[in-house]
Amino acid sequence: MxxxxxxxxxxxxxxxxxxxxxxxxxxxxxxxxxxxxxxxxxxxxxxxxxxxxxxxxxxxxxxxxxxxxxxxxxxxxxxxxxxxxxxxxxxxxxxxxxxxxxxxxxxxxxxxxxxxxxxxxxxxxxxxxxxxxxxxxxxxxxxxxxxxxxxxxxxxxxxxxxxxxxxxxxxxxxxxxxxPTHRTPEGLALSSRNNYLTPEQLAKAPTLYATLKEAAKELAAGNTHFNELNHQARARLAEQGFAPEYVEIRNLDLSPASLTANTWVILIAARLGKTRLIDNLIVQRDSN
The missing domain is CATH 3.40.50.620 (HUPs)
Incomplete structure (x- = not known):
């Protein structure tokens, strides 16, 4: 033993x-x-x-x-x-x-x-x-x-x-x-605060990561309308019952996103019920 x-x-x-x-x-x-x-x-x-x-x-x-x-x-x-x-x-x-x-x-x-x-x-x-x-x-x-x-x-x-x-x-x-962030099979980032989620909220929570991936796809493909992408992501979260606190695209050093960068990080925070969830995704511009 x-x-x-x-x-x-x-x-x-x-x-x-x-x-x-x-x-x-x-x-x-x-x-x-x-x-x-x-x-x-x-x-x-x-x-x-x-x-x-x-x-x-x-x-x-x-x-x-x-x-x-x-x-x-x-x-x-x-x-x-x-x-x-x-x-x-x-x-x-x-x-x-x-x-x-x-x-x-x-x-x-x-x-x-x-x-x-x-x-x-x-x-x-x-x-x-x-x-x-x-x-x-x-x-x-x-x-x-x-x-x-x-x-x-x-x-x-x-x-x-x-x-x-x-x-x-x-x-x-x-x-x-x-x-790297460890996730459930559905994509939800593991966090001790996930324990506060109800079963219904737990089923909805992976929307946070799905929203990140959707914005990342646009960004990687060359869409650098950062404010528009942030707004679209917030709207998607709100439609799914989240109360978004922020969605922001930044340079990797957290300075404001620049058009000349080739890599960014998308950061997101939202409340689902009383639980505050955060996540992020690093995105690289497609070389094609």
Missing amino acids: KAPLKTLVEISQLREELAACRAQGKKIALVPTMGNLHQGHLRLVEEAKRHADFIVASIFVNPLQFNPDEDYESYPRTLAEDQTKLASAGCDLLFTPSVEVVYPNGQENQTRVVVPGVSEGLCGQKRPGHFDGVATIVTKLFNFVQPDVACFGQKDYQQLSVIRKLVEDLSFAIKIIDV
């Missing part, structure tokens, strides 16, 4: 464990999560194993990245199931600190990390302060673990962009590895 996944809750314990790994010359990877794990998270662990010898996952539901009207208290916490899944995926160590351990002086007195530019607009506009909370906890986790590599999913494209800039600007010696 496989031993339970080693789980630590104190920073000092974590650092002691990782110091021993480094003394053995092991390369360390970090997979930060908020728990309630699905196959997309486990793909991050599997990818981390390709780049490192010792895999650390973290589970921390970070209050700094939730707005007052969001679901921090009700966010699903499934530690026992998560431990089993991580162990099966090949994770070596799980770090699950409390809020008091991460923010010992309280959240109000916590130094914040702000990443300008890429954190603005899109989800940054709809969720004020969200990316400051993300950047702050990621910076703290990087300091706790001091990994050689860290893996993040492409589904949260703006978050990935924020983290890449953070690493560059603060000169972290960490390689950021992005992992």
